[in-house]
Amino acid sequence: MSTLHLDRYLLIQGVQQTFKTKKGPFVALKDIELTVKKGEFITLIGHSGCGKSTLLNLIAGLTMPTEGRLICAGREIAGPGPSRAVVFQNHSLLPWLTCFDNVYLGVERVFAESESKKQLQERTAEVMALVGLSHAQHKLPHEVSGGMKQRVGIARALAMEPQVLLLDEPFGALDALTRANLQDELMRIMAAKQSTAVMVTHDVDEAVLLSDRIVMMTNGPAAKIGEIVSVALDRPRDRVALANSVQYQEYRTEVIDFLYRKQGNPALKAA
Template sequence: MNKSYVELTQVSITFSTPQGPFTALKDVNLSIERGEYVSLIGHSGCGKSTVLNIIAGLLQATTGGVILDGREVSGPGPERAVVFQNHSLLPWLSVYENVALAVRQVFRGRKTRAEMHEWVEHNLALVNMTHARHKRPQEISGGMKQRVGIARALAMEPKVMLMDEPFGALDALTRATLQETVMDLHARLGNTMVMITHDMDEAVLLSDRIVMMTNGPSATVGEILKVDLQRPRDRMALAEDPAFHHYRAEGLRFLYERHRRPEAA
């Protein structure tokens, strides 16, 4: 039997607190295929970021574990790049230097200086940020900063892109533009993507599947919604598509029922 590209098996995590042990996640099982776009959605405190951080290797599960491409995840690694809601760019470095720093860390000894330069330029071009290569983060907009964060992550050539509400702090127009950028990158590059979002419209627009988490504590996977919408997806066309509205309604129904009956989690 072939295993999925990313496998979370019986993942639970318990934190020590002054009030005693707190179980954030319990028995999370999730399989993700190579090249799939999966969104995690749920109410605040349902453990979405905890799941993402366990896949990233930033947190260690108390029980269970994660397998990526046949290998156990035991810590952070360049094969898993994270894009946070806060761009996390170093303010004293230019756009080019922020991306180049990640490239040097991953490819030192594997690429020549000229090859690394070309690779930085290539990834800035992917997100249309070549024109701002010499600017510092304080000189560019929030949307542009997120583009640089995405370029930096792509430049690591990760097997999996992990995105924690990457558009959450942006205005509606910038958010829509970056969603289009990410859809285009996913179509061209075929990256495996796992994204946290609170926005059901965004989840349906971008995802192949939406993983809906139950409420915490002891949160787990409640339902998984398969989004069977043809790609490439056109935002304006989907606005009139009954299937889009069906998937959106199914997700909202789950969230509403969990909010109304938290004990069901």
């Protein structure tokens, strides 16, 4: 792959998204320009209603932009596909299948024509081990914890070997300790796979801990990219050590300043 494609692995050019409503056109996103390098971890952060998930859906190909275009690895995004795998806040596992079979289902859809059943099973087992679930692979979803369900969702996405991993607040419904453990696991997995990722979050600390860059969205409607913070913290990152890091606190303050001083709380403004 050319250096150009590595530096502009995911390219979002002049994207606008308008929805038809009973009250007329609603412009959710306007003039979105963003370039993501291969191997980068990008987070999208902003107040509710600023279009973070809308932008993620556009990258996933679940919706098409009203204007502009999105390009992944040199190809224009024209719909959903295995090159972009999504991990949602709701794990979306099939309850009648084991954790292993939930992952295998995704693997089979992507690689069935090129690999034997044994190879598909080995691929599934490998990614289950990567997320630390070898011991629970034969359990049903209702037999494992919420955090383990999310690991299965991450495993299913990674097993498809996507060019870009998309995460829509995957830890939002979890307790603080489980969330912290999965954040650490995600950092380890992303380092091992050298994956490119775009993640939606409302959590400032999560954004600073995980990101190479934090993309901060302005309030909607017609939300835009307001500012981008480059997080130059060494990897691997240790959350305990970072708690006393002046640099970490500066990044955190910069994001909070944008969200609450420059943007304010849209709910309070509406009231």
